Amino acid sequence: MNSPEEPTQSPQEQASLPASAAPGSGVRGSADGSDYGAEQIRALKGIEGIRTRPAMYIGDTGPRGLHHLVYEVVDNSIDEASNGFARQIVVRINADGSVSVADDGRGIPVGPMPDMENRSALEVVLTEIHAGAKFDRQGGYKTGTGGLHGVGITAVNALSEWLEAEIRREGAVWTMEFARGTVAEPLKKLGVSDRTGTKITFQPDPRIFPDTKFHYDTLQKRLQELAFLNKGVRIQLFDERTGAKDDFCYEDGLIEFVKHLNRTTTPLFPQVIHVQGTQDQTEVEVALQYSIDYDENVRTFANNIHNVEGGTHLSGFRTALTRCLNNYGKKQ
Incomplete structure (x- = not known):
């Protein structure tokens, strides 16, 4: 027996319905004639999702979001420093408007990851969200880290016109290049090195940011703050456009x-x-x-x-x- 709250349709009534509104079709008709169904649902993954809704990851696409890109990269270097793996961080605004962030930490791993189709760990970290070594204490980070979700550096890559990674570890120099979040040049081993560290250089994407000009004073304020918070860590800032520079290091934090x-x-x-x-x-x-x-x-x-x-x-x-x-x- 059918209850009054759940009326049924006769076979004739069902047959007269348009196909787009047939029960179980997953599509509903609307007053203006447009249809809403399964074909309207999109499942955005990783880089595409970040580029489609950048404000969700960096706050906005104005000056605050633009400078947040630098903070995300610097925070990774700070995490190395606060755990005793790095002592110096250099941030450079290059003449072409791009930014480089370099540290003397352990360097992002470059080896293959079997559970990720043997892709380089460097590629995975820069192209996959929720990829990183800070979800637990097993990655060597014994104290708290600013990066906890494995999203920040991927967002920087996704929102950059181009990004270059230079890694020094395992006695060699490794490079990899990306364009708007995807691999442009595969991992390459360039030569030998007796040092370790990570250098990330990126150019914000003008398709995302109306203004891609970095402001020295904005970066200076945040970098000095980080130097105060991490006693003994040296943070240097250079601006090749104007010649401005600062060197922050506070032993008493x-x-x-x-x-x-x-x-x-x-x-x-x-x-x-x-x-x-x-x-x-x-x-x-x-x-x-x-x-x-x-x-x-x-x-x-x-x-x-x-x-x-x-x-x-x-x-x-x-x-x-x-x-x-x-x-x-x-x-x-």
């Missing part, structure tokens, strides 16, 4: 960061309070100094990523600081 933030005001005391510790494999570091200003200047980071809206680490710090001051006041 966050202490120098706080002094830098307070450089235009008067501190209430000369020393910067610095606390550092580890619990359950989580490292925490805090530096603070009070000044005569009424407005606070608080910066919070997790794995070198700026947490603009704070987070539980900031909430916990505020709670602990308030408790300590209250307890001290009650004892006096």
Whole structure:
């Protein structure tokens, strides 16, 4: 018996329906005459998906998204440095407007991956999303990393007109070239090298970005910030277009960061309070100094990523600081 909520159609009624609206066809007719069915569904994979919806991966295709490409590559170098595998990072804005990021880390692996049709690990990392060594601690990254999802460097490749990778490892120099996310030149072994490291050079794609001009001051601010956060790591920035350059290296890390933030005001005391510790494999570091200003200047980071809206680490710090001051006041 058919319930009133589920009316059925007679064979004559079903036969009179257009084929596009036949039950089970997966297609529905619409008021304006257009059809919506299985043939309208698209399944975008990897590079194509990134190029179709770039803002999902880099925020937007304006200046912020453009510079985010550089940050993604630099963050990989920073991950090497924060885990003790690299000590120097060089960022260069080339005369043609492209950008090069080089480090003295271990170098992206270039060997074949049997479960990926024996493609080079370098190719897989640069062309497949969710490919990388940071999903667990087995890749040698014992401390937190900015890259966690295996997406960033693939997005850079996908949104670049061209990208060149130069890897130094296993006693040799390896190169590979890409065009809009796909392999343009296969992996090549050029010669010998007694050094290790990764160098990525890329040109943003004008089909994606209305303006592909990098701004020195924007990169300078972020790179200096990273140098403060990673004490002892040297980060150099060069602009071949203008000759501008900067060299950042801070042995006292966050202490120098706080002094830098307070450089235009008067501190209430000369020393910067610095606390550092580890619990359950989580490292925490805090530096603070009070000044005569009424407005606070608080910066919070997790794995070198700026947490603009704070987070539980900031909430916990505020709670602990308030408790300590209250307890001290009650004892006096």
